[in-house]
Amino acid sequence: MKDSRVVVIGGGMVGAALGYGLAREGIETLMLDEGDQGLRAARGNFGLLWVQGKGADFPAYARWTLESCRLWPDFAAELIELTGIDVHFRQRGGIHYCLDEPELEAYRLELAQQAAVSGTDFEYQFLNARQLARLEPHIDANIPGACYSPNDGHVNPLFLLRALHAGFLARGGHYRPRHHVLSIETAQDGFVLHTDQGPIRAEQLVLAAGLDNCRLAPMVGLSQPLTPQRGQLLITERLPRLLNYPSIYLRQTGEGSIQIGDSSEQVGLDDGNTPAVMAQLARRAISLLPALRHRRIVRGWGALRVMSPDGYPVYEQSRTPGPRVHAFSSHSGVTLAAAHALTLAPMLLEPALSPELDAFTPQRFKD
Ligand SMILES: Cc1cc2nc3c(=O)[nH]c(=O)nc-3n(C[C@H](O)[C@H](O)[C@H](O)COP(=O)(O)OP(=O)(O)OC[C@H]3O[C@@H](n4cnc5c(N)ncnc54)[C@H](O)[C@@H]3O)c2cc1C
Structure with missing residues (x-):
């Protein structure tokens, strides 16, 4: 031994x-x-490398998340230099879409609270329809609200x-x-x-x-103390550039496919996927990004989040x-x-x- x-x-x-x-x-x-x-x-x-919406009620987490995203540019550069592997790090910001008015109001309060506990490094801006269209011309113009934060980003995990x-x-x-x-x-x-x-x-x-x-x-x-929480994800065929910024629902990968997410289920250790949830994800994705209608999904999967209480x-x-x-x-x-x-x-x-x-x-x- x-x-x-x-x-x-x-x-x-x-x-x-x-x-x-x-x-x-x-x-x-x-x-x-x-x-x-x-x-x-x-x-x-x-x-996602995600900051907005994180830790409004847990200041230490808001600051820790921000600290990690501050370290990410040098970290990605170090990894590529050492290993030659490009992790497709992009940190030009991210957009959160609010799907109805009550969510938008609640999100405004949440981000104000997050900013109060995070210090000046956390930046965000709610977007009107014109501002959103300038950043994301393919996103449906009728979305009730959206918020941009330059702190957010994404990588190929x-x-x-x-x-x-x-x-x-x-x-x-x-x-x-x-x-x-x-x-x-x-x-x-x-x-x-x-x-x-x-x-x-x-x-x-x-x-x-x-x-x-x-x-x-x-x-x-x-x-x-941990419990599994299942999330299901879909990925489309490779497409021309449709998205400039990631969100928790959609992101366009370095290769061009659109990754579609965000579901959560309590199903024990079952990491499979189901037609009902996949259909729900696809419907929401099309409502946000109508250009996805009639595009092909090439893969879908489930995975278990590591969740504390x-x-x-x-x-x-x-x-x-x-x-x-x-x-x-x-x-x-x-x-x-x-x-x-x-x-x-x-x-x-x-x-x-x-x-x-x-x-x-x-x-x-x-x-
Ligand atoms: C659907 C989904 C979407 C997510 N999206 C994001 C995101 O956008 N951004 C983000 O930051 N995070 C995201 N996460 C969370 C992120 O993936 C997890 O936080 C992270 O993977 C947890 O890392 P971990 O090493 O603790 O667990 P895991 O990644 O699950 O790794 C655990 C490892 O331990 C090994 N292991 C377990 N038991 C033993 C044992 N007894 N002996 C030896 N080895 C063992 C396993 O084989 C495995 O390799 C997402 C997670 C899910 C499920």
Whole structure:
């Protein structure tokens, strides 16, 4: 049984970003992952780097999201330079469409509140019909309201996952797929991870196993209350340029296809897709972007979001003496990838996480 300094369990969006950040600090890091059949939100998501509408009622999250989007330009440049993988990072802003008047009014209040807790770096502007038509000439002119924020952007999430893994290896990290961690034992000087390929010893442990954090955390005295939330997505054939900016419902990829999203369902661990939800997504997409009528959908899929009870990240560190363990679970792992890699990972080498992250402990669900 070989010792590893730090073992990260999970090679999805959170684990790969943290693993990359640790290897970048020169730390000997081993990342254990499941095989292709494992649940992996990182493989099924929408690819937004999204700030507007995030954290109005959770100031620490509003600031953390903004911080990550501020880091993203340099992060994307670093990944391409190191790995040669272009993650299709675009940060020219994003647009949120309000589909009826009550939603528009509620969104105005929400963004005012978000701005109040975010500081001056968060910018947004509600658009009238003329302004919207100038930015997005193909969007239906009868949309009740829209809001632009220059802080938003998008990437190709599959290229991002690949770049994080390639960057991790390039910086000396070790990756073992098809190593499902079954259980964890705490020893005096570290941990023994029982995997389906045999035991592995770790001096320090990072749980980043997505939904499985819920099962693994209690084995090391932590708590990660999580539930799966299914989202379904569609993608069209490649089309000429129809959209200049991403939104939570539609974005045009670097290759030209239009990705269509945003559904949410509570269906346990079923990551399939259904005709009813796909039809709903397609109808809403056509109402926003009429040019999509009669265009072909080439693929549709479901994936499970990693959701905490309030939807915000759950970051946790061991508080008792003994070997160190952290656990990180988060929705919006694409948006937060830059902060996870460049800001959070170096903190794992410090005696404690920064107090700015105290708001994310699971203690908040007990208070
Ligand atoms: C439909 C949908 C749309 C989304 N859209 C966006 C978006 O636009 N922008 C955004 O920022 N975020 C988005 N997300 C969220 C984002 O994908 C997640 O926040 C992110 O993938 C979570 O990363 P994770 O590493 O915690 O979990 P995952 O990505 O699920 O990865 C978990 C990894 O751990 C491995 N694993 C699990 N258990 C074990 C074990 N016991 N042993 C070894 N390995 C294990 C799994 O195989 C997997 O590789 C979306 C998610 C969904 C589902």
